[in-house]
Amino acid sequence: MEAIDKSKKDAEKLAAAKEAVKFVRNHDVVGLGTGSTATFAIKELAERIKDGLEIKAAASSIKTEELAISFGIPILPLETLGTIDISIDGADEFTETLNLIKGGGGALFREKIIASLSKNAIIITDSSKKVNLLGAFTVPIEVIPLAYQYVFNKIEELGGKATLRVKESQKFITDNGNYIIDADFGLINEPAQLASQLNQIDGILAHGLFINLTAKIIMAKGDHILTFQ
Numbered sequence: 244m245e246a247i248d249k250s251k252k253d254a255e256k257l258a259a260a261k262e263a264v265k266f267v268r269n270h271d272v273v274g275l276g277t278g279s280t281a282t283f284a285i286k287e288l289a290e291r292i293k294d295g296l297e298i299k300a301a302a303s304s305i306k307t308e309e310l311a312i313s314f315g316i317p318i319l320p321l322e323t324l325g326t327i328d329i330s331i332d333g334a335d336e337f338t339e340t341l342n343l344i345k346g347g348g349g350a351l352f353r354e355k356i357i358a359s360l361s362k363n364a365i366i367i368t369d370s371s372k373k374v375n376l377l378g379a380f381t382v383p384i385e386v387i388p389l390a391y392q393y394v395f396n397k398i399e400e401l402g403g404k405a406t407l408r409v410k411e412s413q414k415f416i417t418d419n420g421n422y423i424i425d426a427d428f429g430l431i432n433e434p435a436q437l438a439s440q441l442n443q444i445d446g447i448l449a450h451g452l453f454i455n456l457t458a459k460i461i462m463a464k465g466d467h468i469l470t471f472q
């Protein structure tokens with residue numbers, strides 16, 4: 244059953260990726276997301292490059308950078324970029340109002356920088372990611388290690404339940420050398436308000452609530468493509 248679900252989801256991810264890649268134009272600087280859905284888009288871009296498309300890209304994680312390079316996609320250092328023409332990334336959850344939770348793979352900080360720099364930030368998803376209210380997926384929060392207990396306390400003061408992310412029995416370490424706290428706030432009625440409360444906590448580098456950062460969400464559902472913008 245799980246294998247069937249995965250192949251259905253993968254078909255939807257691929258369909259959404261193909262649709263999004265159509266918006267990339269010659270000579271664009273393209274922001275590349277991280278995760279299984281973004282990987283479909285990176286592979287599609289590589290196909291278009293074989294057909295003559297010329298782009299440069301910025302990567303939202305070390306893994307994405309390695310993948311892009313392996314496909315011959317030229318990478319620019321993110322710190323040199325003042326603007327990005329288009330970005331394509333996945334999400335863990337989204338609402339029709341274009342709010343997202345991201346960071347399931349721990350790449351949220353660089354993804355947020357890329358989305359913020361993008362003139363056209365496109366999110367691609369399978370149909371399982373659409374929700375009425377964010378929050379069933381816990382909010383990933385990247386925290387500077389020395390502030391982690393402080394941030395833990397602050398999250399609990401906001402009514403969240405904080406869990407330090409662990410991978411293979413070790414603390415999960417981001418590409419930036421930080422920890423991830425996964426915070427359960429229950430279903431989030433006011434995501435913009437929660438985002439701004441989290442923004443005020445010292446020690447948080449970035450949180451996975453992406454509010455007003457997305458131009459368009461392309462979701463595949465079965466054979467259909469739905470666009471939210």
Ligand SMILES: O=C[C@H](O)[C@H](O)[C@H](O)COP(=O)(O)O
Nearest residue numbers: 278279280346347348349350
């Ligand atoms: O940190 C990871 C990113 O925010 C991903 O875009 C997100 O977790 C979705 O990943 P996937 O496409 O694998 O479901």
